[in-house]
Amino acid sequence: MCLGACRYGEHQHISPVAVVAADTLFIQPFYPASAQWTAHDAAELRAFYHVPVVVLPSIRIYDTACAASGRYSADILLHCLSSIQRARGHKILGLTTYDIFTRKNNIAEWGIFGLGRCPGDQCIVSDFRLRKFKGKTQEFVTNVVLHEIGHNYGLPHCSHDNRCLMNDAKGTIATLYREQKWLCPHCLQKLVAMLRIPGDMQLALYEK
Ligand SMILES: [Zn+2]
Numbered sequence: 453m454c455l456g457a458c459r460y461g462e463h464q465h466i467s468p469v470a471v472v473a474a475d476t477l478f479i480q481p482f483y484p485a486s487a488q489w490t491a492h493d494a495a496e497l498r499a500f501y502h503v504p505v506v507v508l509p510s511i512r513i514y515d516t517a518c519a520a521s522g523r524y525s526a527d528i529l530l531h532c533l534s535s536i537q538r539a540r541g542h543k544i545l546g547l548t549t550y551d552i553f554t555r556k557n558n559i560a561e562w563g564i565f566g567l568g569r570c571p572g573d574q575c576i577v578s579d580f581r582l583r584k585f586k587g588k589t590q591e592f593v594t595n596v597v598l599h600e601i602g603h604n605y606g607l608p609h610c611s612h613d614n615r616c617l618m619n620d621a622k623g624t625i626a627t628l629y630r631e632q633k634w635l636c637p638h639c640l641q642k643l644v645a646m647l648r649i650p651g652d653m654q655l656a657l658y659e660k
């Protein structure tokens with residue numbers, strides 16, 4: 453899923469090295485997200501986007517985001533994550549085991565895997581709907597994490613190649629079976645322009 457927002461574009465006159473250093477990603481795990489899960493996705497994010505990743509100590513999920521159904525509003529969680537203090541421009545990814553939803557058309561609680569501002573500084577991913585796919589859960593969750601951070605970097609949904617990470621999952625699992633840990637040339641070009649990463653890193657990203 454992606455949310456419209458407009459916070460990007462503040463780094464236009466900074467060198468590539470400075471942009472990479474400024475774009476540290478923070479991971480905020482909510483109990484009881486495991487340390488193993490968090491560490492795995494921290495490593496995946498470092499390898500895929502070539503940015504520093506810092507894991508914050510786990511905290512209790514925000515009660516204000518809990519609906520009467522017992523599920524959690526992803527939109528409210530994004531708002532809460534925005535209040536966690538960090539340097540300007542740093543992005544933060546929340547990881548939760550609770551079921552999360554957003555509003556979709558006239559459906560008040562549309563269950564989702566993740567939600568990220570596009571572009572923006574906050575995203576949230578839940579493994580709740582992915583845990584039943586034994587043997588694939590970790591791979592699927594990682595792809596959703598990379599997808600939501602892609603939104604934060606300003607990548608919209610992709611319709612150029614159905615193997616691209618930035619395809620819209622539309623809440624269904626079929627997309628996740630098709631997707632690879634890979635950005636199509638179209639999305640990659642956009643990302644490189646956004647991150648201004650040096651040429652040798654572009655190649656490394658392309659080969660994913
Ligand atoms: Zn999306």
Ligand SMILES: [Zn+2]
Nearest residue numbers: 610616636639
């Ligand atoms: Zn793409």
